[in-house]
Amino acid sequence: MDTPPAVRARGIVKCFGEVVALDGIDLDVAQGQLHGLVGPNGAGKTTLLGLLLGLAVADSGSLEILGTPVGRALAVPEGVAGFVDGPGLYPSLTAKQNLAALAALRGDAPTMGIGDALEQVGLTDVADDRVRGFSLGMRQRLGLAAALLTKPRLLVLDEPSNGLDPAGKKHVYGVLTRLAADGTAVVLSSHRMDDVEALCSDVTILATGRVVFSGPMTKLATEGRELDYRLVTSDSDATHRLAGETAGIRVVDDSGVRQGADMLVVSASVPALDELVKGLVHSGVAVRELAPVVSPLEAAFLDLTEQQESDR
Ligand SMILES: Nc1ncnc2c1ncn2[C@@H]1O[C@H](COP(=O)(O)OP(=O)(O)O)[C@@H](O)[C@H]1O
Ligand SMILES: [Mg+2]
Structure with a gap:
């Protein structure tokens, strides 16, 4: 038998009083997939x-x-771990004690894998420090360590990268990439496209409770959108003239040239x-720099989410 998908959602609706937070969501996440959920604040990610x-x-x-229909009871489905709105931790206990307490609550052997989990998220040096003094990024990493202890399949x-410094990000991304390689599906949200771009193979873009795109990152990146590009050449006057004569090119910002920087932005x-x-x-004009002002994925994200707003 084929392995069931980690997530299969069809037509999910969730309202809070008058507010329709989720308005007919379909979502497919395969096992071992790193799936990003992006969207503006209030889109319905959490x-x-x-x-x-x-x-x-x-x-x-x-x-x-993971192949099992979710019922009406409020319970963490078998094989699932994670958290929303920050992990629940005990501030007066140390990092190590937090993990031991969480493991004991689940009835696991109290110290199994704790050192390893702390090392994976880069918290070994602060294992015996109280969580009270932890930064947001350290709490996020401890929450991830707690999830690792359960050996989740989903x-x-x-928003796991909130509050993470570059070193913390490296640890977290490493952990998630290894988990996915071992077959664990990871679904993570972010309001930042660049985080998802760095980590995920697949992405779902939400805007006001609806899916506006879902599929492989590569598909999103190659869709033929017009983008803004920064263009630096050896002769900005000639470039300006040629840009005006080339079909499909629009100069959107020439203030760089007027300031003597030889930089144009063209769409x-x-x-x-x-x-x-x-x-x-x-x-005979040399091109010194040519790069999109925002990444193709960021541009697609802005396009798709703005379109959805204006359709309402
Ligand atoms: N517990 C709640 N009670 C009332 N409204 C809620 C609640 N949770 C979320 N909402 C509303 O649902 C929408 C989606 O919120 P949320 O899922 O938190 O979005 P996101 O995580 O993408 O920022 C928002 O309009 C939000 O105000
Ligand atoms: Mg949220």
């Missing part, structure tokens, strides 16, 4: 992750986790940009 963790129940629609994390599709670069080289 609400959706809460349903996966059994913290709330949908008003309608169907939800299967890990659900709400273009990739084929139009190719034509401009060929034209520049042909005219």
Whole structure:
């Protein structure tokens, strides 16, 4: 038999009084997949992750986790770990004691794997410090360590990179990548596309409770959108002129040139940009820098979420 998907959601609706937080959500997450959930504040990310963790129940629609339909009872589905709105920790206990207490609550042998979990998230040096003094990033990492102890097959994390410094991010991303390679599905939310870009193979973009895109990252990146590009050349006047003569190129900002910086911002599709670069080289103008102002994924995200807002 095929392994069941980690998540299969169809037509999920969740309201809070008048507010429709989730408005017919479909979501598929394969086992071993790193799946990013992105969307502006209030899009419904935390609400959706809460349903996966059994913290709330949908008003309608169907939800299967690791092949088992989720019922009406509030309980963490078998094989699932994670947290929304920050991990629940005991401030007066040390990091190590927190993990031992959480393991004991579940009836596990109290010290099993604790040192290893702390090491994986980079908290070995503060294992005996009280959690009270921990930064947000350290709490996030301790919460992840707690989830690791349960050896989940689906890990659900709400904004896990909030508060992480670059070293913390490296630890967390390493842990998540290894888990996924071992077959654990990871669903994580972020309001930042670059975090998801660095980590996830698949992404679901939510806007005001609806899915506006769901699928592989690569598909999102290659869709033929016009983007803004920074363009620095050896002759900005000639570049300005050529940009005006090339079909499909629009100069959106030439204030850099007026300030003597030789930098233009042009809006273009990739084929139009190719034509401009060929034209520049042909005219003996050297291209010193050419890069999108925001990443293609960030641009797609902004496009799709703005479109959804204006459709309402
Ligand atoms: N417990 C709640 N009570 C009332 N409204 C809620 C509750 N939780 C979320 N909402 C509303 O549901 C919508 C989605 O919220 P949320 O899932 O937290 O979004 P996100 O995590 O994407 O920022 C928002 O409009 C929010 O105000
Ligand atoms: Mg949220």
